[in-house]
Structures are given as structure tokens and as C-alpha cells.
Amino acid sequence: MRIIVEKNYEAMSKRAAEEIAKVVNNKPNCVLGLATGSTPEGLYKELISLNKEEKVDFSKVTSVNLDEYVGLSGEHPQSYRYFMNTNLFNHINIDKSRTFVPNGLVKDIEEECKRYDERINELGGIDIQLLGIGNNGHIGFNEPSEFLYMGTHLTGLAESTIEANSRFFDSMDEVPKKAITMGLGGIMKAKKILLIANGEKKAEIIAKLVEGKISTQIPASILQVHHDVTIIVDEAAASLIKK
Numbered sequence: 001m002r003i004i005v006e007k008n009y010e011a012m013s014k015r016a017a018e019e020i021a022k023v024v025n026n027k028p029n030c031v032l033g034l035a036t037g038s039t040p041e042g043l044y045k046e047l048i049s050l051n052k053e054e055k056v057d058f059s060k061v062t063s064v065n066l067d068e069y070v071g072l073s074g075e076h077p078q079s080y081r082y083f084m085n086t087n088l089f090n091h092i093n094i095d096k097s098r099t100f101v102p103n104g105l106v107k108d109i110e111e112e113c114k115r116y117d118e119r120i121n122e123l124g125g126i127d128i129q130l131l132g133i134g135n136n137g138h139i140g141f142n143e144p145s146e147f148l149y150m151g152t153h154l155t156g157l158a159e160s161t162i163e164a165n166s167r168f169f170d171s172m173d174e175v176p177k178k179a180i181t182m183g184l185g186g187i188m189k190a191k192k193i194l195l196i197a198n199g200e201k202k203a204e205i206i207a208k209l210v211e212g213k214i215s216t217q218i219p220a221s222i223l224q225v226h227h228d229v230t231i232i233v234d235e236a237a238a239s240l241i242k243k
Contacts, residue, residue: 001223002230003210005238009198012234013042016130016196019230020047021056023128023192029060031120033129033182033190034088035140036065036080039198040130044088051092058094064120066131066140066187068102069176070109070154078168079104102152102180113152113180120186129190133197136160137205137218141181144217150185154178184222193226198234206233207240 006012050056074081081101106112143158214221
């Protein structure tokens with residue numbers, strides 16, 4: 001596990017974008033595992049700039065996203081498909097037909113989850129998986145629980161996650177309570193993993209991730225056994241790491 005501490009959010013985002021660009025430049029037809037939320041927004045802006053400057057080419061890249069809310073169409077402003085289109089895909093030279101996000105409107109969710117895992121396998125697996133981390137240690141929407149799932153699955157969202165996501169909606173009642181998420185097994189199959197976090201609110205969970213024990217109550221802790229994990233944080237998020 002490699003830990004990189006940058007001075008602030010902007011520096012963290014730039015460094016993380018460079019890590020992803022390196023993978024794309026080394027393997028132009030790579031498979032990127034992407035994430036949503038406020039944390040990667042700066043990273044995506046950096047990738048857009050690199051693309052416009054012709055320092056990275058996404059024309060042969062395929063992407064798969066971690067998760068999607070159940071009940072929201074891809075046109076809904078708070079869906080993760082909409083997020084990816086508006087924050088990245090619309091601004092780079094990627095073929096949108098090769099950008100995959102779970103379908104939150106399907107009638108047969110179990111079949112959608114199965115298809116999603118099969119698609120990733122058919123693509124040859126994920127070359128680099130981008131992750132954020134929730135204050136409770138969730139990655140994707142793999143929430144703390146007695147049991148954890150290997151494959152893509154339907155999950156209920158923890159109250160703390162619903163509360164954290166409510167800032168994007170007009171009211172708490174509008175926040176979806178369920179999501180389709182890639183499982184921890186799928187995440188761990190990625191050849192490389194890049195986790196980013198910033199701010200004092202993430203300091204406690206980052207310290208637990210880096211120095212704590214592996215526990216189903218901190219799903220991200222499983223990353224400790226992955227062979228190629230890079231964690232990039234700003235100084236605030238790294239402030240409670242003792243070593």
C-alpha cells in the first residue's frame with residue numbers, strides 16, 4: 001500500500017489524474033474503473049485538461065462505474081450516469097458506447113448485476129479502479145455489515161450514507177435508499193487500485209484504513225491485502241496517520 005500526501009485538494013486531484021493518465025498512456029485500450037461523488041470532481045477536471053492538451057487519449061478506453069442509484073434514470077441530474085457524462089465523458093474523446101454504468105431502472109436487478117460482472121470479465125478486467133471512501137469506510141456502496149458481497153449486487157444504503165448524500169437532493173426523502181454496486185470481489189480483481197480522499201472529515205477513516213485491522217465494519221480495510229494500492233490524500237485527510 002503506497003500512501004502519497006499532497007498539500008491540498010488541487011494537488012491531490014492533479015497527482016491522481018497523473019496516475020490514471022499514466023495507465024492510459026501505457027495501455028491505450030485499458031479498462032478504467034470509475035467513481036462518482038464530490039471527491040473525484042477535481043481529478044476529472046484535470047483529466048479533461050490533459051485530454052485537451054493532447055497529453056492523454058481516451059479514444060480506445062473502456063470504462064465501468066462502481067455503482068448507480070436504484071430508481072433513477074440516466075437523465076436524472078443526481079444519477080451517476082448523468083454525473084459521469086457532465087463531469088467527464090462529455091468533455092473528452094471517449095466513445096460513450098464503451099462507458100458502462102449499472103442500470104438503476106431494470107426490472108430484474110439480479111440479472112443486471114450478473115450481466116455487469118460478466119461484462120467486466122469479458123473486457124479482461126479493470127486495469128485501474130478509482131475509489132473514494134465514505135466516512136463509515138464504504139467503497140462503492142459496500143456498507144459496513146456482518147457479511148460482505150463479492151459480486152455486483154443490490155444493497156440498501158446506510159443511514160450515514162443517505163445523510164451524506166442528501167446534500168445533493170432537495171430533501172432527505174428524495175435520496176434513493178438502494179443502489180446497485182460492484183462488490184468487493186470485483187473491486188479487488190482490479191489490477192491497480194487508486195483511492196483518493198481529502199479534508200478533515202476523512203482523517204479518521206483514512207487512519208483506520210492505513211493502520212487498523214481488516215474488518216467487515218470497515219469494508220475498505222480489505223484493500224490492505226491487495227497487491228497494488230495507491231492512496232492519495234491531502235494533508236488534512238492524512239492528519240491522524242501516526243506512522
